[in-house]
Amino acid sequence: MRLxxxxxxxxxxxxxxxxxxxxxxxxxxxxxxxxxxLALRENVHDLLLLDLGLPRRDGLAVLTAMRRRGxxxxxxxxxxxxxxxDRVAGLDxxxxxxxxxxxxxxxxxxxxxxxxxxxxxxxxxVITCGRIELRPAAREVRVAGAPVALSxxxxxxxxxxxxxxxxxxxRAQLEEKLYGWNDEVESNAVDVxxxxxxxxxxxxxxxxxxxxxxxxxxx
Amino acid sequence: MTTAAPTRSIRRxxxxxxxxxxxxxxxxxxxxTYLRARDEANALFDYQLAQMASSITGMPLTARGPLxxxxxxxxLVVEIWNxxxxxxxxxxxxxxxxxxxxxxxxxxxxxxxxxxxxxxLAGDQVVQVAQPMKVRRELxxxxxxxxxxxxxxxxxxxxVVVWFGIARGMAPLERLAAAVGRRSPRxxxxxxxxGLPREVQPLVRALNGLLARLDGALDAQRAFIADxxxxxxxxxTAVHLQAQLAERAGSDAERAAALAELRAxxxxxxxxxxxxxxxxxxxxxxxxxxxxxxxxAAVARSVIADHVALAAARGVDLGLAGPEADSAKAAPVxxxxxxxxxxxxxxxDNALRYTPAGGRVDVAVAREGDAVxxxxxxxxxxxxxxxxxxxxxxxxxxxxTADVPGSGLGLAIVKSIVERHGAEVTLGPGLGGPAGPGLAxxxxxxxxxxxxxx
Numbered sequence: 001m002r003l004x005x006x007x008x009x010x011x012x013x014x015x016x017x018x019x020x021x022x023x024x025x026x027x028x029x030x031x032x033x034x035x036x037x038l039a040l041r042e043n044v045h046d047l048l049l050l051d052l053g054l055p056r057r058d059g060l061a062v063l064t065a066m067r068r069r070g071x072x073x074x075x076x077x078x079x080x081x082x083x084x085x086d087r088v089a090g091l092d093x094x095x096x097x098x099x100x101x102x103x104x105x106x107x108x109x110x111x112x113x114x115x116x117x118x119x120x121x122x123x124x125x126v127i128t129c130g131r132i133e134l135r136p137a138a139r140e141v142r143v144a145g146a147p148v149a150l151s152x153x154x155x156x157x158x159x160x161x162x163x164x165x166x167x168x169x170x171r172a173q174l175e176e177k178l179y180g181w182n183d184e185v186e187s188n189a190v191d192v193x194x195x196x197x198x199x200x201x202x203x204x205x206x207x208x209x210x211x212x213x214x215x216x217x218x219x
Numbered sequence: 220m221t222t223a224a225p226t227r228s229i230r231r232x233x234x235x236x237x238x239x240x241x242x243x244x245x246x247x248x249x250x251x252t253y254l255r256a257r258d259e260a261n262a263l264f265d266y267q268l269a270q271m272a273s274s275i276t277g278m279p280l281t282a283r284g285p286l287x288x289x290x291x292x293x294x295l296v297v298e299i300w301n302x303x304x305x306x307x308x309x310x311x312x313x314x315x316x317x318x319x320x321x322x323x324x325x326x327x328x329x330x331x332x333x334x335x336x337x338x339x340l341a342g343d344q345v346v347q348v349a350q351p352m353k354v355r356r357e358l359x360x361x362x363x364x365x366x367x368x369x370x371x372x373x374x375x376x377x378x379v380v381v382w383f384g385i386a387r388g389m390a391p392l393e394r395l396a397a398a399v400g401r402r403s404p405r406x407x408x409x410x411x412x413x414g415l416p417r418e419v420q421p422l423v424r425a426l427n428g429l430l431a432r433l434d435g436a437l438d439a440q441r442a443f444i445a446d447x448x449x450x451x452x453x454x455x456t457a458v459h460l461q462a463q464l465a466e467r468a469g470s471d472a473e474r475a476a477a478l479a480e481l482r483a484x485x486x487x488x489x490x491x492x493x494x495x496x497x498x499x500x501x502x503x504x505x506x507x508x509x510x511x512x513x514x515x516a517a518v519a520r521s522v523i524a525d526h527v528a529l530a531a532a533r534g535v536d537l538g539l540a541g542p543e544a545d546s547a548k549a550a551p552v553x554x555x556x557x558x559x560x561x562x563x564x565x566x567x568d569n570a571l572r573y574t575p576a577g578g579r580v581d582v583a584v585a586r587e588g589d590a591v592x593x594x595x596x597x598x599x600x601x602x603x604x605x606x607x608x609x610x611x612x613x614x615x616x617x618x619x620t621a622d623v624p625g626s627g628l629g630l631a632i633v634k635s636i637v638e639r640h641g642a643e644v645t646l647g648p649g650l651g652g653p654a655g656p657g658l659a660x661x662x663x664x665x666x667x668x669x670x671x672x673x
Contacts, residue, residue: 015460
C-alpha cells in the first residue's frame with residue numbers, strides 16, 4: 001500500500017517514513033500543503049497522512065479541497081494540536097482518523113491498516129480470495145491454510161491485486177503500487193515479481209488479460 | 220494599609236468635618252447675636268433710664284413709697300436727694316447705691332453685681348435711676364439662645380441626612396470595588412463606565428487601561444506558553460519516533476544509525492529549550508540588569524572569536540568587514556553586554572546556518588552620525604521582503620527553510636534585545652552568492668556621548 005506523508009518537520013517525517021517502510025508500506029513524503037495537493041492529483045496513493053500545521057497551505061485546507069474534489073481516499077491526521085476543538089474540526093473537515101503527536105509507530109501502522117480495510121469495505125482483518133488468505137497486520141499470506149513466504153515486492157503486488165478482486169490492474173498501476181518516488185523502478189520488475197507470485201501461489205492464481213493487465217482469479 | 224492603623228473612612232471624616240463646621244457656625248452665630256443684642260439692650264435701657272429720670276423729676280414725691288416699678292431684684296431703683304445731700308426718696312429702701320456720682324450715665328460695681336446708673340439734676344434735687352446690668356445680659360443671652368436653638372435642633376438631623384447622603388454618594392465606589400473584586404486573571408473585561416459619578420470616572424478609566432494592558436500581557440504570555448508547548452512537542456515527537464526506530468532496529472548498523480538520529484533529535488530539543496529560556500530572559504520587563512556603556516566593537520570581536528571554529532567547520536569565511544584600523548575603534552553604545560553578545564551570536568549563527576560552504580559572513584560595526592550600526596551580512600538565500608515583517612515573530616520560519624535546523628526563535632530573541640536597547644533592526648540584501656541575494660541584518664543603536672569604559 002502506498003501512502004502520502006505530508007509533514008513539514010524533516011526529523012518527524014523521516015522517522016515516520018522509515019518506520020512505516022519497515023511495516024511494508026511504500027511512503028512518499030511532502031513537506032508543504034502545496035506539494036501535498038500536487039501529489040494527491042497524481043492519484044497513486046491509497047491513504048494520506050496529514051499534518052495540520054503545514055507551510056504554504058494549511059493541512060485543513062488541503063483536506064477540505066480534497067473532499068470537495070470528491071477524493072474519498074482515507075486521511076489520517078497527525079498533529080500536535082490536541083484540543084478537542086481541533087480534533088472535531090479535523091474530523092468534520094473529512095478526516096477518517098486523528099492521531100496526536102507523539103504517537104507509537106505500531107499504533108499508527110495499525111490505524112492505517114484499519115482505515116485501508118474499512119475503505120475497501122471489509123470488516124475482517126483478513127483478506128480472503130479463494131484459497132489465498134492475506135493478513136495485513138502480520139504481513140502473512142497463506143494458501144489453503146499453509147503459510148507462504150513472500151518478498152516485500154511480491155507481497156505489495158498481491159495486496160494491490162487483492163484490494164479489489166476482479167479488477168484488472170495495468171502494468172503502470174502495479175508499478176505505482178510497488179515503488180515510491182525515490183525508488184528506482186527496475187525494468188521487467190512487475191513480470192519478475194508476478195512470476196514469483198505465480199510460482200508460490202499456484203499458476204492459476206493470477207490471470208493475465210492480454211493488452212489490459214492482471215487480475216486475481218475470482219474464487 | 221497595615222492592620223494596626225485604624226481604617227480611614229471618608230464618610231466618617233466628611234461627617235466629622237461637617238459637624239465641626241456646624242458647631243463653629245452655631246457658636247459664632249450665638250456670640251454675634253449675643254454681642255449685638257447686648258449693644259441694642261444697652262442703648263434701649265439707657266434711653267429708658269433717662270426717660271424714667273425725666274418723668275420722675277416732674278412728679279410730687281411726698282412719701283417713701285414704692286414708685287412705678289414693682290420692687291424686685293431686677294426692679295429699677297430710684298433715689299432722690301435734695302441740694303444738701305439729704306435723701307428725699309428711695310424706691311427700694313434695702314438697696315443702696317453710691318450717691319455722689321457725676322451727672323449722666325455710669326456703671327458701678329456693688330455687692331449685688333454691676334448696676335447702670337443715670338443721675339440728673341431736676342431743680343434743686345438730684346434724681347438717680349439705676350438698673351442692674353444683669354437684666355441686660357440676660358436679655359441678650361436669651362436673644363442669642365433663641366437664635367441658635369432652631370439651629371441646634373436642626374443640626375443632628377442635618378448630620379444624619381449628610382451621613383446617608385454620603386452613603387448614597389459612595390455607593391458607586393462600593394459597586395466599583397465589588398466589580399474590581401470579581402475580576403480575576405481569567406476575566407479581565409473592562410469595568411462598566413456608565414452611571415458613575417464624574418469624580419470616579421478617571422479612576423475607572425485608568426483601571427480599565429490597566430486591565431487592558433494586563434489582559435494583553437497575559438494573552439501574550441498565554442500565547443507564548445501555548446506556542447512553546449506546541450514547538451516543544453515537535454522535537455519531542457521526533458525523539459519519540461527515533462527512539463522507537465532504535466528499539467526496532469534489527470542490526471547493529473541500523474541501531475547505530477537510529478541512535479545517531481536520536482542524538483540529533485535530542486540536540487535539537489535541547490537547543491530549543493535553551494533558546495526559549497534565552498527569549499524568556501530577554502523579554503522586555505523581565506531583565507532588570509541596568510544598561511551601561513558597552514564597546515560594541517569589542518563585543519563583536521569576542522563573539523566572532525567564539526564562532527570561528529564553527530565557521531571553519533562549515534567552510535564559511537567569518538570576519539569583521541573593513542580595514543582593521545577602523546574596526547579597532549571603540550563604538551560605545553548604552554547596553555547590556557551579555558544581551559548584546561546573545562544578539563550578535565544569534566545573528567552570526569543564522570548567517571552561518573544559511574551561507575553555503577565557500578561563502579562568507581561579514582560583521583561590521585560603524586559609527587554613523589549619532590548612531591552606531593551593527594550589521595551581519597551573509598551569502599545565503601536571503602529573505603524576500605514580503606517575509607521581513609514576519610521573520611521576527613516567535614517560531615516563525617520562512618518557507619523553504621525547513622531543511623535548515625532552527626528553532627524559529629533566533630530573530631525573535633534579536634528583536635527583544637533590540638527593543639530593550641531602544642535600537643532598530645532592519646533587513647536587506649546581503650553579500651549575494653550562488654544561494655541568492657544574501658541577508659544583511661542591521662541594528663542601529665543610539666550612540667553614547669561619553670566614551671565607553673574599556
